Amino acid sequence: MPTPSTHGAPDTDVVVVGAGPVGLLLAGDLCAHGVRVLVVEQLVRPMTESRASTLHARTMEVLAERGVLDRLGSLPDGGPGHFGGIRLDVAEADPGHPYAGQWKCPQTRLEAVLQERAVELGARIRRGRRLVDLAEQGDRVLVETVPVDRAADGGVADGTRERMTGSYVVGCDGWQSTVRKAAAFEFAGRDATREMLRADVAGIDIPARRFERLEHGLATAHRWPDGTTRVMVHVYGAEPRPRTGAPEFGEVVRAWARVTGEDIGHGTPLWLNAFDDARHQATRYRRGRILLAGDAAHAQMPVGGQALNLGLQDAAALGGRLAQRLGGGVDDAVLDDYHRERHPIGVRTLTDIQAQSTLLLGGPEIEPLREVFAELMRFDTVRRRLARMISGLGLPRTPVAPPPATASARPLHSPTTANGRTSTMDKLSRKTALVTGSSRGIGRATAQRLAAEGALVAVHYATNEDAAQETIELIEKDGGRAFGVRAELGVPGDVHTLFLGLERGLKERTGGTTVDIVVNNAAVTTPTGVQPEDVTPDEFDRLFAVNAKAPFFIVQRALPLLPDGGRIINISSGLTRVANPDQVAYSMTKGAIEQITLHFARHLAPRGITVNSVAPGITNNGGPVFDIPEAVAQMAQLSAFKRVGEAVDVADVVTFLATHEARWITGAFIDASGGTLLG
Structure with missing residues (x-):
């Protein structure tokens, strides 16, 4: 296909790369403001893996504003939560908040609802296309994609390269972001020192465990409603392996046996994954007409579901601003404000996650530190401080108005409680x-x-x-x-x-x-x-x-x-x-x-x-x-x-x-x- 002309209008207003929760939330928000959006996704079909499943109070507010909670239906309580494996009731962030605590929603379900909303509002989603190059050209960005082999999601198939232009491009394509690499964003940080393996396994019957610290490592086992079991295991002192894909089931079986003494090798693996404690963050979230959101902007260990929540909140902060810029009347300073708001929040969250990963995955040498933390967490002020960090209620909110909901939304905050007092602790959000x-x-x-x-x-x-x-x-x-x-x-x-x-x-x-x-x-x-x-x-x-x-x-x-x-x-x-x-x-x-x-x-x-x-x-x-x-x-x-x-x-x-x-x-x-x- 010939290169699109740099004259006339761009093919679309915004190209969003990545159809995960972050990209789909952003696409829906932009379309709600009347922006033309094309979403490019290399997966031929939506993923079926469970992955992240925890939503925190600030994210629940974001979803409620957009009518997404009504689409999701009743969500189960996610339990008290933890800080580095030490029990912490996240509801203590603000007991009167309508979404106090944490909530369970499989990523597959969330993605499906966010895609449905985005498409209803006018987003176009092109699946089976992989971004290979982009270049800023004056008032637009040239994007080049190639088709992906449908027989093996992720393999490049033979086919004609496609080129298109957008006024802006937003990378929502994860921690290995092609957008970030192609646009030469600096991704500062440190590499991994520890790793955890996890898998969803059918056909096994093992005791439930919650961050159980044993002689040789850490183990968690949780039975899903469908009878499968999520196992997570870390062997103390084990070095992270260079990986290009998921671990072999045999590696998970050996690690589980090493730590717990239990054999799960007779089970059937439905999903395999490894994550580590690497910490990286883009030094800028915008370079010209190219922006980053979610894990494309920051890579972190997914402790307690904070990574998903951080990314969704990035998208919520960006959509209104980008729509304002495209609508005219404001200059690029409104997009720099996105960086100024979200980058410090990313720093704080990544620091919190790094502290948790040290407490969670450290070996016997970390026990004195865990004892001190457990002692400090007996104080109400300490628990509330940590709970507000995790829930997001301790972080500022963007004053940019959210897009109109497509269904009647639950209230952002309970305006008053029975005694007439407001329930939110971030009292001046949007002021x-x-x-x-x-x-x-x-x-x-x-x-x-x-x-x-x-x-x-x-x-x-x-x-x-x-x-x-x-x-x-x-x-x-x-x-x-x-x-x-x-x-x-x-x-x-x-x-x-x-x-x-x-x-x-x-x-x-x-x-x-x-x-x-x-x-x-x-x-x-x-x-x-x-x-x-x-x-x-x-x-x-x-x-x-x-x-x-x-x-x-x-x-x-x-x-x-x-x-x-x-x-x-x-x-x-x-x-x-x-x-x-x-x-x-x-x-x-x-x-x-x-x-x-x-x-x-x-x-x-x-x-x-x-x-x-x-x-x-x-x-x-x-x-x-x-x-x-x-x-x-x-x-x-x-x-x-x-x-x-x-x-x-x-x-x-x-x-x-x-x-x-x-x-x-x-x-x-x-x-x-x-x-x-x-x-």
């Missing part, structure tokens, strides 16, 4: 926030906390770009999302400049300009030691321009962007309640902030927008005085708790006011001074 003065101190801590709860945060700064970038890097290191906005407050055109940057940043990342949360934190203070009689008119005007005028007009400018139910939080000061003559002008500006809060709270109540003030006391903002132990000890005596406040103490209060739980609080003065105002 956007502006925090002024967030390059340091309380502003930085607030930006970090809002991002940790799932919000996309605009980090505002006046001049210190390095400090703002440090805030952004801290947020992204923890898996959050943020971008910087520069605007000096207190000068002509300040609010206009601020909102130009804010709206541009939001549109690039979300496709819109909605801002759900506004935190007026930026402020300047009277220089230390300045008596009231020494304050100059210029200093007075500067204080009011930054601390009172700017917040008023920031709220005013934000009103068209704030949705009903939005949040405005103004940072005041305990000095509005305590006399300190050195700070009289500063305190006046904070009194003005409280008046802004009071009157806007009444004005915006019909829209469900809450407006509140938070008043810190003496709070460690990183200033030099907090490095002087004697000064800190003296300041600590002013608090009822006899300590100086930390920025996160105030940030936690602000974050609470930004959540749904604070919906009944408005016009309030919240004392966050650690009891300094008690007298």
Whole structure:
């Protein structure tokens, strides 16, 4: 077939390579947004192997949003779960979550439902075609495929090469990704040091085992409802073998006998597989018009089903963004946001999996570490932390709207429980926030906390770009999302400049300009030691321009962007309640902030927008005085708790006011001074 022309429209909008769960979920999402999708898959027919079967809470949310859970029907409870083979009830991530715990769904069933959805929405699926080459050519990618031998899935048959073009190509073709290799993505990491064999075997009757550590290795045996048995076995100290395919059944039989003393050689193997603890990750998830998702972007040991869940969440984060890019109005920054969101999450998940594989497959030398972990896991906070990592509920969610479901979806979150409280712990998923003065101190801590709860945060700064970038890097290191906005407050055109940057940043990342949360934190203070009689008119005007005028007009400018139910939080000061003559002008500006809060709270109540003030006391903002132990000890005596406040103490209060739980609080003065105002 001749090479397609580089003129005119590409043959399709997106070529998705790989018809596994990740590729099919992505194809369905893109089609739901009106994107033309061609899926290329080398398997002639869908696989019949069981492979992955565990779905976690975050993935259940993703599937519920798309109506996929209704198609799957009732899924059985997957049991408590584990961390490195040590029992862990994953439901502890959030006991009130509608999908708390883990759920069992064979990959074959999930693939069938996702394919049905994708085809209904308009995806074309070409099976029996193997990608052999691709090349970016201007506004499109040229893709070349060859047919696969139908008699032996995977063998290349004689036949004409096919060439087609797509505006974008997404590799969802697994850890040996042809797309990744052809596009020369860097795949950094380390090779395997340990390996586990597994098989589904019919005709054997052996005791059930769950990560049973024996003298010579680890063994698991689980009876499926159809009577077959899934066995998994690792021999301590055994080196991983170079493999081009599945292990021989005899190898599994010998390893099982070595570890358990049981003979399973009379059984009939239905599926054979080996997996190891190699850890690799693409350093970038996008190169031009070529992107990666799922195991094409990261290779890891499939401990506890995390690999499948990580890949499905990649696809969910990419689909809406890619549809936005194809729809016009946004540039490639929206696709870079996909990398910025998902790459840190991949790092965290792969680190978690590596820790688990060490605990799970390590020999007798690892027992002391396992004992320490088991001891630590007796603490509620430790179990909840690990459960949130595994379930995905501790990770940020993309603010991009999901595609419309094709059937009535179960609720993403239970909006309320019987007592009227929200059940989700990621309270600010899909929210956007502006925090002024967030390059340091309380502003930085607030930006970090809002991002940790799932919000996309605009980090505002006046001049210190390095400090703002440090805030952004801290947020992204923890898996959050943020971008910087520069605007000096207190000068002509300040609010206009601020909102130009804010709206541009939001549109690039979300496709819109909605801002759900506004935190007026930026402020300047009277220089230390300045008596009231020494304050100059210029200093007075500067204080009011930054601390009172700017917040008023920031709220005013934000009103068209704030949705009903939005949040405005103004940072005041305990000095509005305590006399300190050195700070009289500063305190006046904070009194003005409280008046802004009071009157806007009444004005915006019909829209469900809450407006509140938070008043810190003496709070460690990183200033030099907090490095002087004697000064800190003296300041600590002013608090009822006899300590100086930390920025996160105030940030936690602000974050609470930004959540749904604070919906009944408005016009309030919240004392966050650690009891300094008690007298």
